[in-house]
Amino acid sequence: MTSERIIDVSMEYFSELGYAGTTFTLIAKAVGIKKQSIYAHFTSKEHLYFTCFERALEIEKNRAQKYQRQLAQRIDLLHVKAILREYILENQYRNTVLFLYKAGLVAPHEYQLQSQTYIAKYRESMLAIFRPWLLLMKAENAAQKQNAIDIIEVLFCLYDGCMIELVLNGKQAFQKRFDSVWSLFWESIVQKIE
DSSP: OHHHHHHHHHHHHHHHHHHHHOOHHHHHHHHTSOHHHHTTTOSSHHHHHHHHHHHHHHHHHHHHHHHHHHHTTOOOHHHHHHHHHHHHHOGGGHHHHHHHHHHHHSOOGGGHHHHHHHHHHHHHHHHHHHHHHHHHHHHTTGGGTSOHHHHHHHHHHHHHHHHHHHHHHOHHHHHHHHHHHHHHHHHHHHHHHO
């Protein structure tokens, strides 16, 4: 479907070139259509930009549900680490996450409030991944030994920081940051439990 292809290409261009650098001419060329054909699907660049946000959020929400089920199986932090690493590195969806982070970090001034609303929705879907794990911790009474909500918040900060590292500096920098930060996270959790 042409509109889906336009959205996919647009997310890539918005991520790489920003809002100002992305043009319908570039998008049309990459899709293999005439520039005017884009207007049959999107009334303006702004319409396309926010449609990209909506599509990216939909994709990420669906991904989050898959990982929610895996996390809800057990408390083991190494299990959580493996799932989190897999989620971040899942290449099939990298352009979606790249778009969300870059568009959220460097949104055009006139769209900052709207962009922040979309990013808040994305962060909420990410926190939803960890909620079943939090419930499992409470069910097993682990929450009495440590503040489970704080753990989820720190885990999310770990995720957020590592995603920004991946987006801005690539996979190798991400791997180093993730392993270093995870070690500190793990040690602090173990100390709270003991």
